[in-house]
Amino acid sequence: MALSRQPLKGMRQLLPGEKRVEDYVTGKLADAGRAYGFEEYEAPVLEPLELFTAKSGSELAAEQSYNFVDKGGRELIMRPELTPSLARMVAASGELIYPVRWMSFPVCYRYERPQRGRVREFMQFNLDILGVDGLEADLDVFLVLRRIMTSLGATGEQYTISYSSRKLAATVLEKAGLDAEEMTLAWSVIDKRDKMKPEDWENWAGKQLEGIAGADSVMRFASCDDLGSDWLTGIAGDTPAYLELAGFSSMLESAGVAEARFEACVVRGLDYYTGIVFELMDTGGENRRAICGGGRYDDLVGLFGGQRVSGVGFGLGLLTLQLFLDTYGLVPGSVSRSHPADLFLAVFSEEQRPFAVRLAERLRNEGVSVEMDITGKNVSKQIRTADRKSIRYMAVIGPDEVESGTFTLKEMATGAETPCLESRVAETVRE
């Protein structure tokens, strides 16, 4: 029986045209990071399971992941996200110069049912600042996010960066009189606020919180999107958590980050967040999954022993970002079509092949990307291949060319022909 032609469901497989689109996007992401001095690093895909059960959340680590026992009896996991590995690297490196500004493009794995915007093997862009307690670090991270979106051609009407604060949420819930157990429940109820229709959520949340004294406050907080509202300032306006978040809001305003807005219901799913949390969303209706999620995690590096190192950063999903870009037509069509070769060398007959091989090598030495025929088919078929591959220039090497050392460069799109010496080919192609 023949082997299956399909990869496993939800796996990442990119043909060259698709890979060029991904490269275009990752290029913009890396450029945005570099503009702020971020450096790339790499962490392993395979990790000890305990690295993720510790602080990512047990559901993610145990149920929604690829985990298994290896031949040596170790409990392993294919990373569902990058941050715990980053925290370990930072904890293990004595020689780092703080603030650490690092970015990476990890491929991650989740065992979940594939659907729009969600697959099992996916690439992320992670960007983090470590070693800074002040919200100046959080601001820098927001600035990078805005630069990413701007460099990809997105406008402030197409996306928002919603933020809230884990500290503020905890403060409000505490003031409302919730105990620890009730708070865990409230947390998950708040988290669902922007994932359901408002009226559906009202009904559902009301039932979930039935019997809890502070239920009303939980529901009011979840729907709050105004830091200056009387209710919020009344309940928490003089608390450190509120004052910190209000200060952050001013910093964003002063820096002109108009895309950012407070939304109390932003919680994010990972257990390790301790401060500001945020997500970047499409404002339109087509893409309901966050393109990016992140926040501050000041206790994660400390889990590895040694000194406490605070951190703030995000993970951005390449797939959700690409869906967003497709929705708004932001990837130029030429990106997927551009072929790496500048010049196709057709070979008239086998007699000219050794000459053509050496010529092609010399042209490559001068920086021209040359695809030469290796099929030995007739010249018209060779030219058809060059045309279908959208290679920009073409030249035929026949007996005359070998003898004279001059070639006719043909621009495939226009049909324009330029006779030129070998020594001028590189220059002409580059023009």
Add this chain to the structure above:
Amino acid sequence: MALSRQPLKGMRQLLPGEKRVEDYVTGKLADAGRAYGFEEYEAPVLEPLELFTAKSGSELAAEQSYNFVDKGGRELIMRPELTPSLARMVAASGELIYPVRWMSFPVCYRYERPQRGRVREFMQFNLDILGVDGLEADLDVFLVLRRIMTSLGATGEQYTISYSSRKLAATVLEKAGLDAEEMTLAWSVIDKRDKMKPEDWENWAGKQLEGIAGADSVMRFASCDDLGSDWLTGIAGDTPAYLELAGFSSMLESAGVAEARFEACVVRGLDYYTGIVFELMDTGGENRRAICGGGRYDDLVGLFGGQRVSGVGFGLGLLTLQLFLDTYGLVPGSVSRSHPADLFLAVFSEEQRPFAVRLAERLRNEGVSVEMDITGKNVSKQIRTADRKSIRYMAVIGPDEVESGTFTLKEMATGAETPCLESRVAETVRE
């Protein structure tokens, strides 16, 4: 108890300086591929186990790999190599324009004891041509390999590309009278020829082949490195396999690939090779593992049903290549040290911060990579950070700078100071 600070043994973890070295090397590899019109693609890390048991060899797939059963009961493997996934992609794509010239940088996994040049999670560079039966494709692959090594600064004395032919080996063993079972044994004996000391191999091989009529021919063939030798031409000189290989040898000579040489003992471990096989080795004594191995596999794509598509290509290990480069001092020291930021902006006090944030954003808009202080420490500490990070330029934003709109750019290495207007910063930094 604190979590371990070490990744699992043999996993791939790169700090920014190490990542820059890898990027330098992968950049050269991709450039070499692009010079011949190769396009990048991506295949999944997770694959069905049967994809590799089919033709890679059962030892590799079952014993030397990370394989497991997922939550849905599927037998999965973390790919130990890329070629079977490539063959599947080609088989599944109806729209490809042949010859297909594809390259990729897969991370692969093997469950083996880590040692010099061998780890459990590793990046490869794979490059393949599909759809061409003639050895012109094999020649192109050799030319890319030579270009890779040349572009990295290696000389022809530092490495060799040894090649042989599976067809020739089979022909010789058949002529020597070996049956199928004896041939399998002979194959593994030949394969060990260049992995042991000659005299050790002689003894060991003699014992392995005891009682086989053609043992002498096997041993002679294994030690043969001259295509024109009387013995070889006598036994196989008029066979298609010999004539093909001799023709390939002439093509290499005509193209000036002096690094390539015939060595009958090159076999390569993968079951799917059908023709020319080759490996790239350090000629020195320090690195005994092949840097690159490859060959022709004309029956692999056919395993997925549909049309037969021939292929030739190689996998090159980034780790073995880096060990080679280290041995010969071929990675410039500046590669690991170069920091992405052009300019460090120190902030005199919190009063100037909003101004500095906006200034930094404008400079980034003009293409300057700016790392701005976010620590709020005193200026001398900020400058010390910039210095330790080896950022090239520095400027302090204090009250005078805010008022006048002019800055003093300081080149950190020389201490040279240049006063300049905001509008000239980008230009000055780029000079």
